[in-house]
Amino acid sequence: MKKDKKASNSRLPHASSNPFIYGKVVREEEFCPRPQELKALKNSILSGQNMALLGERRIGKTSLLKEAVRNTKRHTELYVDLMQIKSIEDLIKRFFHAIHQIDTGFFDKTLKFFSVFKPVVTFDPASGKTGFSLSPGQKIAPESLSAIFKLLKEIHQKKPLVVILDEFQDILHLDCSSECLAILRSEIQFLEKIPFWYSGSVRESIHGIFLSPDSPFYKSAQMIEIGPLPEEAFMKFLQAKFEVGGRTVSSSLLKEMIVASSSVPGDVQEYCSALWEVSDFNSTLEQSHREAALECIFSREIKEYESYLLNLSSMQYRALYALATVGGIAIQSQVFLQKAEISLPAGCQKAVDRLIELRIVYRHNKEYKFINPFFRQWLLHRGY
Ligand SMILES: Nc1ncnc2c1ncn2[C@@H]1O[C@H](COP(=O)(O)OP(=O)(O)O)[C@@H](O)[C@H]1O
Ligand SMILES: [Mg+2]
Numbered sequence: 001m002k003k004d005k006k007a008s009n010s011r012l013p014h015a016s017s018n019p020f021i022y023g024k025v026v027r028e029e030e031f032c033p034r035p036q037e038l039k040a041l042k043n044s045i046l047s048g049q050n051m052a053l054l055g056e057r058r059i060g061k062t063s064l065l066k067e068a069v070r071n072t073k074r075h076t077e078l079y080v081d082l083m084q085i086k087s088i089e090d091l092i093k094r095f096f097h098a099i100h101q102i103d104t105g106f107f108d109k110t111l112k113f114f115s116v117f118k119p120v121v122t123f124d125p126a127s128g129k130t131g132f133s134l135s136p137g138q139k140i141a142p143e144s145l146s147a148i149f150k151l152l153k154e155i156h157q158k159k160p161l162v163v164i165l166d167e168f169q170d171i172l173h174l175d176c177s178s179e180c181l182a183i184l185r186s187e188i189q190f191l192e193k194i195p196f197w198y199s200g201s202v203r204e205s206i207h208g209i210f211l212s213p214d215s216p217f218y219k220s221a222q223m224i225e226i227g228p229l230p231e232e233a234f235m236k237f238l239q240a241k242f243e244v245g246g247r248t249v250s251s252s253l254l255k256e257m258i259v260a261s262s263s264v265p266g267d268v269q270e271y272c273s274a275l276w277e278v279s280d281f282n283s284t285l286e287q288s289h290r291e292a293a294l295e296c297i298f299s300r301e302i303k304e305y306e307s308y309l310l311n312l313s314s315m316q317y318r319a320l321y322a323l324a325t326v327g328g329i330a331i332q333s334q335v336f337l338q339k340a341e342i343s344l345p346a347g348c349q350k351a352v353d354r355l356i357e358l359r360i361v362y363r364h365n366k367e368y369k370f371i372n373p374f375f376r377q378w379l380l381h382r383g384y
Pocket of ligand 2: 061063166
């Protein structure tokens, strides 16, 4: 039996390329199914219920939303990425870009609706694509945003849409964020036939937008938390990839890697990708490969780790190291305080709060975790 497997593997191309994908959206067969969440999103399309997805970075929100629209077949995604948005002009450009992506057939209509923004049509000879820009220095009043929603309504009549507003919390970066949120909310509520899906990775901000009674978006969407992928299915999914490349990996080794990556799919795939790089066709993967894979990630990321450390006081560093070694469930416990060599719980809390501010750790379900799990592994590996 084993021989047969080897024989069939040997027919595969030897240097088949690394099958692990991380740092970008995964779709179709690269998407390990999330049946529960896909079902909730499908229901949202049927009922018109707006949804807000909350989950850490690299957990798989964008991939899930895009895959859910793709599964419906009949609907088209209008995907607006709000990551690092700087101004209302920026917001308009991103909507324009998103509309432009779905079908160039709407280009003239889009320009008509966007005429309030006095757009300049651009042409990129390299890509052969037409684009849109605003005159430099042009200031746009938030009320003009309603033109966009009128256009969405028209498009939706011809081509049913699902609107995805990704990294929605970044809208809070705008100077006029309260005004913008109020306008967006009032426009969106008139488009009750179009499902709006918001995603966010900054917990406090998303809670503030959807759960705070003062916010215009209060209770305007059903919130779902996106957690790790179903473990068994994800392990099979990863194992199949190793197998195609002639590598055998035990469930226990894989499980160890998933735990070390805090079960964040993007990090797990990054780890697996490194494991692939340090191993050969027809090999059985062992602890030594796993260690080599970590070394490989460390050497790529060392500058990032060093820049984290530069910003820390001695007490903050000790708290960080205690988080790496003891874990972040009970930071006020004697064990933790002793490890961190901090006498008062309040001092320890302050140090950990600073680590959150610096976006080195985050808090989830009363546990403090590393945003980059490989940084934690590096601290453990370094041993001080
Ligand atoms: N369903 C999935 N199946 C397999 N890998 C996934 C899945 N969802 C996320 N990933 C992994 O996580 C990475 C980041 O996914 P992404 O959707 O961009 O996350 P987010 O939007 O939450 O930051 C992907 O490149 C992939 O490595
Ligand atoms: Mg995303």
